[in-house]
Amino acid sequence: MPTQIQPLPIESETIRRVTLRIIPFLMVCYFIAFVDRVNAGFAALQMNQDVGLSAAAFGLGGGLFYISYVLCEIPSNLAMQKVGARLWIARIMISWGVVAACMSLVVGPYSFYAMRLLLGAAEAGFFPGVILYLTYWFPAQYRGRIVALFMVAIPLSSFFGSPLSASLLQLDGLWGYRGWQWMFVLEAVPAILLGIAALFYLSDDPENAKWLNAAQREWLLGRLSEDMRGPKATAGHLSLWQVMSNKYVLAASLIYAGASGASQCLSLWQPQIIKSFGLTNIQTGLLNSIPFGVASVLMILWGRSSDRSHERRWHTAIPLGLLAASLAVAPLTGDLAATIGILCVAVTATYIVKGPFWALTTEWMSAGVAAAAIAQVNAIGNLGGFFGSYLLGAIKDATGSYALGLLPLGAVSALGCLLVIVMGPHEKSAEAMNPAVH
Numbered sequence: 001m002p003t004q005i006q007p008l009p010i011e012s013e014t015i016r017r018v019t020l021r022i023i024p025f026l027m028v029c030y031f032i033a034f035v036d037r038v039n040a041g042f043a044a045l046q047m048n049q050d051v052g053l054s055a056a057a058f059g060l061g062g063g064l065f066y067i068s069y070v071l072c073e074i075p076s077n078l079a080m081q082k083v084g085a086r087l088w089i090a091r092i093m094i095s096w097g098v099v100a101a102c103m104s105l106v107v108g109p110y111s112f113y114a115m116r117l118l119l120g121a122a123e124a125g126f127f128p129g130v131i132l133y134l135t136y137w138f139p140a141q142y143r144g145r146i147v148a149l150f151m152v153a154i155p156l157s158s159f160f161g162s163p164l165s166a167s168l169l170q171l172d173g174l175w176g177y178r179g180w181q182w183m184f185v186l187e188a189v190p191a192i193l194l195g196i197a198a199l200f201y202l203s204d205d206p207e208n209a210k211w212l213n214a215a216q217r218e219w220l221l222g223r224l225s226e227d228m229r230g231p232k233a234t235a236g237h238l239s240l241w242q243v244m245s246n247k248y249v250l251a252a253s254l255i256y257a258g259a260s261g262a263s264q265c266l267s268l269w270q271p272q273i274i275k276s277f278g279l280t281n282i283q284t285g286l287l288n289s290i291p292f293g294v295a296s297v298l299m300i301l302w303g304r305s306s307d308r309s310h311e312r313r314w315h316t317a318i319p320l321g322l323l324a325a326s327l328a329v330a331p332l333t334g335d336l337a338a339t340i341g342i343l344c345v346a347v348t349a350t351y352i353v354k355g356p357f358w359a360l361t362t363e364w365m366s367a368g369v370a371a372a373a374i375a376q377v378n379a380i381g382n383l384g385g386f387f388g389s390y391l392l393g394a395i396k397d398a399t400g401s402y403a404l405g406l407l408p409l410g411a412v413s414a415l416g417c418l419l420v421i422v423m424g425p426h427e428k429s430a431e432a433m434n435p436a437v438h
Contacts (some may be wrong), residue, residue, distance in 0.1 A: 011223075014216040018137050021211060023146065025201060026130055027153040029093060032190045033126055034157035035165075036100035037065065037119070038267040039187055042165035043103075043180035045271060045281055050178060051108050059393020061112040062268045063386035068120035070379040070386075076125025077132060077375035085133045085205075089126065090198040096122040097191030104181040128375040131358060136205050139223045140363060141307070144315075148303025148355025155299060155351050158267055158292035161187075166285025249373050251419050252361050253380035255316070258413030259357070261384020262323055263350035265409060266291075269392055270343065273402045277336045290340060291347035298348050303355030312360035313420055319353035320417035322346075327410030331403040346406075384412060 040047075040062060048058055080088040099115065099122045106112045130150065138146050165183055172179030203209040206220045270291075275284045306315040326345040333339060361377055392405030399405075 010215060010219045014212070014220050015138070015142060017212065017216065018206075018220070019146065019149075021209075022134075022137060022202075023149055025198075026133075026150055027156075029089070029191075029194050029198070030127070030130070030150065030153040031157045031161075032187075032194060033093075033096065033123060034154050034267070035161040035187050036096060036191060037123065038158065038264075039161065039165050039183060040103070040116075041268045041271045042162070042169065042281075042285070043183060045180075045275060045284070046169060046172065046178060047106065047180040050180070051106055051112065053109055053112060055393045055396040056390075057109045057112070057393070059269075059390045059396075061109065061116045062393075063389035064113050065116045065120040066264070066382045066386040066389075068117045069124045070120075070382055072121045072124035073128060073379040073382075074372055074375040077128050078372065080125065080129045080132070085129065085136070086198060086202040089129060089133075089202060090195045092123060092126045092129070093191050093195030093198060095195075096126075097188045097193075097195060098122075100188035100191060101185050103188075104177075104184040125375070128378045131362070131374050131378075135362060136224070137220070140227050140359075141310075143362060144307040144312070144355050144359035145300075145303045147358045148299050148306075148352075151351070151354045151358075152296050152299045154263070154354075155292040155295040155347070159289045159296055162271070162288040162292070163282070163285040166281045166288075169281050246373075248423075249376050250380070251423060252357075252377045254412075255320070255416040255419050256357060256361075256377055256381030257384035258320060258409060258416040259323060259350050259353045260378075260381040261388040262327065262346065262406075262409045262413060264382070264385030265388035265392055265406070266343070266347055266350065268389055269402065269405075270347075273339070273343075274336075276402065277339075287340060291344040294344050295348040295351040299351045299355065302352035306356040306359065312356050312363070313423070315356035316353055316360055317417050317420040319349040320413050320420065323349035323353075324410045324414035324417060327406045327413065330406050330410075331401065333403075384409065 040058075044053070044058055047053065053061070076088070076092070096119060099118045103115050103119070106115055131147065134143065134146055134150065165187070168183035168186060169179035171177075171182040174182060203211070206212065206217055206224070209217065212220070271284055271288050274287050275281070279287065302315065302319070306312060309315075323346055326342050326349065330339075330342050330346075333342065362374065388409045391408050392402065395405035396402055
């Protein structure tokens with residue numbers, strides 16, 4: 001079926017139905033995943049003193065999440081291909097919910113390290129699995145806006161989760177438990193319930209989607225088949241090592257490391273940065289939500305702009321440049337209002353880049369390497385979360401400044417911006433990732 005400039009009715013109806021069926025549910029799941037991943041930032045307002053965590057120890061524990069996450073991510077994505085998305089996504093959600101609740105049992109640095117490692121292993125594979133899952137349902141031309149729509153759950157999780165987490169800390173002393181313990185348990189329950197729901201709600205692929213009628217299913221399968229036959233997605237296979245060592249995968253990983261590392265680091269540390277101005281927990285929660293509210297709106301608009309203009313590279317490079325600049329000027333101010341403004345720019349940049357970046361990255365990859373390559377990019381990119389979180393804690397302990405601790409992530413973001421600009425157009429990159437040309 002040739003591509004139409006104006007979508008045919010069957011196309012609009014099918015995409016709308018698939019979007020409404022899949023995206024809201026996955027958004028809620030990712031929302032809860034991120035709440036459970038970064039709520040340690042609010043727990044730290046009470047927990048660090050209770051269990052004896054220094055800034056460096058908290059940074060190390062916060063970053064250890066990404067070590068186990070990275071080690072388990074590629075095997076998880078490959079397992080999803082074998083057992084099916086429905087079963088594997090449900091498994092991930094239930095296991096991370098159980099571990100997230102057990103964070104309430106932390107009694108010192110080593111138990112904190114152990115629980116963060118377990119949480120990373122439990123959640124590994126959810127995000128790259130969903131990115132791969134979306135390629136089963138959405139033609140390439142829709143993926144910029146769809147990925148941005150899905151990933152808006154990240155800033156929304158902090159926008160709504162910040163005041164929620166701060167409020168749950170007020171349960172301090174109820175039945176003899178600290179507020180941070182209540183917060184970990186109560187925010188973990190939805191993950192377990194959603195994991196059970198996923199077993200009944202999700203379909204593995206369009207062929208098994210009984211909620212599509214025959215015409216919609218036929219159109220969607222035909223259109224996805226066209227994408228797989230296109231020059232940017234010629235089928236083929238590389239070995240796992242060839243995927244991991246491919247220069248385009250490594251470049252994409254480094255590009256993502258700046259944005260992902262800054263996103264993870266700010267989500268974890270931002271409550272403490274804001275609280276350092278002498279605010280209450282509730283005030284901290286409300287102010288912490290502002291940058292994520294701004295990012296939630298602009299993330300959708302930026303993803304739509306990328307799709308409408310069919311442009312990915314500059315929609316990826318510009319946010320990375322803004323991120324690098326905002327982190328570079330952070331040490332120059334000690335004013336609360338200026339700090340919130342800088343955080344708004346930095347947080348927004350880390351999120352608006354995600355839709356265009358993942359659309360660009362999936363366009364670079366052939367069908368035969370997509371599962372391993374997506375997981376590899378996300379895994380290496382997330383190492384920025386480990387190093388960023390650890391370095392921020394260590395630099396804070398050494399200098400007393402949170403802002404100086406953000407400078408390494410600013411440098412990586414600047415390098416990522418340059419890489420995006422100098423890399424060739426996606427058709428050339430796709431050829432390099434196409435096994436048929438080697």
